[in-house]
Amino acid sequence: MVEIMKANNHYYTPEVDGTGAIARQLGMRHNVILVAEQEKKVVGFVLGTWDGARAFLFKMSVLPDFQRRGIGTMLVKEATRKFKEMGAVTIGLSAADGTGGDKNNAIGFWEKLGFEQIPARLMINFEIDELLGG
C-alpha cells in the first residue's frame, strides 16, 4: 500500500500513511480496508471507516500501470457494500483536489461514481502538541 501511495505521489506522513499506521488500522473493526490483487500482487487499495453514523473513505490508490481498468470502481463499490451492511446510508470522502498536480486529481473519477462536491472544507492541525498547549 505504501508503494502504491508513493507511486501516485500521495504518501505524505509516515506516522499517518506508513506501515505502522496501516497495521493499527487493520486492527480496528470499523475500518474497511480492501486491496485489489492481480497475479498475487497488490495493485490497488481503498481505506475508509464507519463511525456508527457516517461512512468515510480516507484514501485510495491504484498503481499507475493498472489505472483505468475498472479497479478503482470495483474497490469503491465493494467498500460501499460493506459500509451499507454496517448501516451506512451515505458515503463521503476526502479527495485530493489537484494540489498534488494534475495526476493527483481524481475528482472526475468520484463524480462518475455519483459523488458530489459539497461546500465543506477539510482542515487539519499539524501541531497537535501546540493545540494541547504543551
Ligand SMILES: CC(C)(COP(=O)(O)OP(=O)(O)OC[C@H]1O[C@@H](n2cnc3c(N)ncnc32)[C@H](O)[C@@H]1OP(=O)(O)O)[C@@H](O)C(=O)NCCC(=O)NCCS
Ligand atoms: C483515482 C483512482 C483511484 C481511480 O482508479 P482507477 O482504477 O483508475 O479507476 P477506474 O478504472 O475504475 O475509472 C473509472 C472512470 O473514472 C474516471 N477516472 C479515473 N481516474 C480518473 C482521474 N484521475 N481523473 C479523472 N477521471 C478519472 C475515468 O473516466 C474512468 O473511466 P474510463 O475508463 O472510461 O476512462 C486512480 O486513478 C488513482 O489511484 N489515482 C492516483 C491517486 C488518487 O488520486 N487517489 C484518490 C485520492 S482521493
